[in-house]
Amino acid sequence: MRFTRSVVAASAVAxxxxxxxxxxxxxxxxxxxxxxxxxxxxxxxTVNSAKVGSLGTVxxxxxxxxxxNCVTTIRNNPGKAVNMSAWVSVPDTGESHYDxxxxxxxxxxxxxxxxxxCVDWGGGIANTYVQVFGSNCxxxxxxxxxxxx
Numbered sequence: 278m279r280f281t282r283s284v285v286a287a288s289a290v291a292x293x294x295x296x297x298x299x300x301x302x303x304x305x306x307x308x309x310x311x312x313x314x315x316x317x318x319x320x321x322x323t324v325n326s327a328k329v330g331s332l333g334t335v336x337x338x339x340x341x342x343x344x345x346n347c348v349t350t351i352r353n354n355p356g357k358a359v360n361m362s363a364w365v366s367v368p369d370t371g372e373s374h375y376d377x378x379x380x381x382x383x384x385x386x387x388x389x390x391x392x393x394x395c396v397d398w399g400g401g402i403a404n405t406y407v408q409v410f411g412s413n414c415x416x417x418x419x420x421x422x423x424x425x426x
Contacts, residue, residue, distance in 0.1 A: 311355070313338050317347035317386045327399070327407040327421060335363065335400035335407055344392030349385035350400030356381060363400040365389050 313323050313336035321338035328334055333352040340347070348365040363385035366373035374387040384400060395414030399407050410420045 311351050311382050313347075313349050313351065316349040316351070316383055317388075321345075321347050325398075325409070325412055327409055327423075329400065329402045329407050330405040330423070330425075332402040332405055335398070335409075337365070337396065337398050337409070337412065339391070339413075344390050345388050346391040346396050346398070347386045347388050348398045348400065349383055349387075350402060351383045352381075352402055359403045361400070361402050362406075363387050365391075365396060365398040367391050367394045367396055369394045 314321055317338045318340075320340040320342055322340075323336050324339045325337040326334050329350065331353070333350060335348060335350045338347045338349075339345070346365055346367075348363045350361055350363040352359075352361070358379040358381050360377070361380045361384035362375065362377040363383075364373065364375040365387050367389050370390070372389045374389055376385050376387050378384070389396070391413075395411050397408070397410045398412060399409055401407070404426045406424055406426070408422045410422075
């Protein structure tokens with residue numbers, strides 16, 4: 278999935294080499310139209326989401342054919358690279374995966390097998406974070422926390 282970011286960077290360099298400054302003038306328009314399904318892959322459906330302040334959204338997706346959950350954090354306005362994260366955990370099995378770094382449009386994907394289990398998940402953009410605990414496990418009520426550092 279990091280390939281998409283490389284293509285955007287390569288396109289910007291190519292545009293500059295022929296003298297076009299458009300790529301630098303509006304970096305948000307240079308980013309592809311990113312969706313959770315494009316990041317996680319075919320077969321994944323959004324089952325939950327949480328706003329990261331006004332900066333973007335963390336998406337929990339699920340693939341019923343393989344029992345995998347996927348989490349990605351997607352910015353509302355891609356642009357200059359900022360610290361971003363996406364994580365997902367299955368407390369019953371102890372399996373968890375995390376992605377963090379400087380990204381221009383999204384963090385993740387992060388995957389865990391979660392069929393028949395509650396999941397904890399979340400992510401962040403810049404200094405705003407959201408965490409969701411005990412999610413997608415039937416009648417139990419999830420617990421959400423949003424905070425800034």
